[in-house]
Amino acid sequence: EPEVTQTPSHQVTQMGQEVILRCVPISNHLYFYWYRQILGQKVEFLVSFYNNEISEKSEIFDDQFSVERPDGSNFTLKIRSTKLEDSAMYFCASSLLTSDETQYFGPGTRLLVL
Amino acid sequence: KQEVTQIPAALSVPEGENLVLNCSFTDSAIYNLQWFRQDPGKGLTSLLLIQSSQREQTSGRLNASLDKSSGRSTLYIAASQPGDSATYLCAVMDNDMRFGAGTRLTVKP
Numbered sequence: 001e002p003e004v005t006q007t008p009s010h011q012v013t014q015m016g017q018e019v020i021l022r023c024v025p026i027s028n029h030l031y032f033y034w035y036r037q038i039l040g041q042k043v044e045f046l047v048s049f050y051n052n053e054i055s056e057k058s059e060i061f062d063d064q065f066s067v068e069r070p071d072g073s074n075f076t077l078k079i080r081s082t083k084l085e086d087s088a089m090y091f092c093a094s095s096l097l098t099s100d101e102t103q104y105f106g107p108g109t110r111l112l113v114l
Numbered sequence: 115k116q117e118v119t120q121i122p123a124a125l126s127v128p129e130g131e132n133l134v135l136n137c138s139f140t141d142s143a144i145y146n147l148q149w150f151r152q153d154p155g156k157g158l159t160s161l162l163l164i165q166s167s168q169r170e171q172t173s174g175r176l177n178a179s180l181d182k183s184s185g186r187s188t189l190y191i192a193a194s195q196p197g198d199s200a201t202y203l204c205a206v207m208d209n210d211m212r213f214g215a216g217t218r219l220t221v222k223p
Contacts, residue, residue: 004157033211035211041215042213042214042215042216043158043203043205043213044213045210045211045212048210056209056210058210091157091158093158099145099207100145100146100165100207101163102148102160102163103148103160103211104160105150105157105158105159105160106157107156107157108156108157110155
């Protein structure tokens with residue numbers, strides 16, 4: 001069964017560094033998403049992406065963040081100048097045709113900012 | 115701003131019991147509601163999606179209902195098994211997806 005994959009599974013970085021989290025959505029899906037879950041807190045929506053542009057973004061998704069689909073398979077989240085509070089699990093998800101269909105989540109990347 | 119609440123926060127039941135998890139949301143203008151399962155340290159697995167025009171969805175031992183006007187959904191699990199132990203999240207979709215904090219379910223053998 002097709003699934004969303006994410007790399008790396010774990011990332012440790014120093015405060016102020018840039019990180020790029022990578023995702024490979026399910027191949028025929030058109031909508032892509034990033035979410036984060038700070039330890040012990042709710043899953044929070046960051047951004048949705050469709051047709052090579054941002055469809056929706058939350059108040060969390062400020063200028064520190066950016067997303068890109070650099071090729072036909074990868075979908076990336078870049079976090080510039082990381083802060084301690086960026087430490088979280090980051091989930092990528094995709095859905096087939098529209099944003100109100102079932103979203104399929106990847107296993108997540110655990111980011112630790114020291 | 116949409117707020118999603120799940121009650122109870124934790125639930126422990128003996129194997130074989132039927133159980134109900136509750137989800138409430140503050141703004142009824144949603145496109146759909148989705149129930150997920152999350153195992154410790156893992157990603158989210160979609161269980162059921164109910165469109166705003168639907169009242170319920172069933173998959174195996176799971177049944178989810180939606181009462182959009184009252185802002186409530188329930189997830190019914192029949193004949194619970196130890197393998198059902200996980201955190202169950204509900205999420206509503208309006209312009210983006212808003213999650214509840216989850217119900218941590220433990221099914222004891």
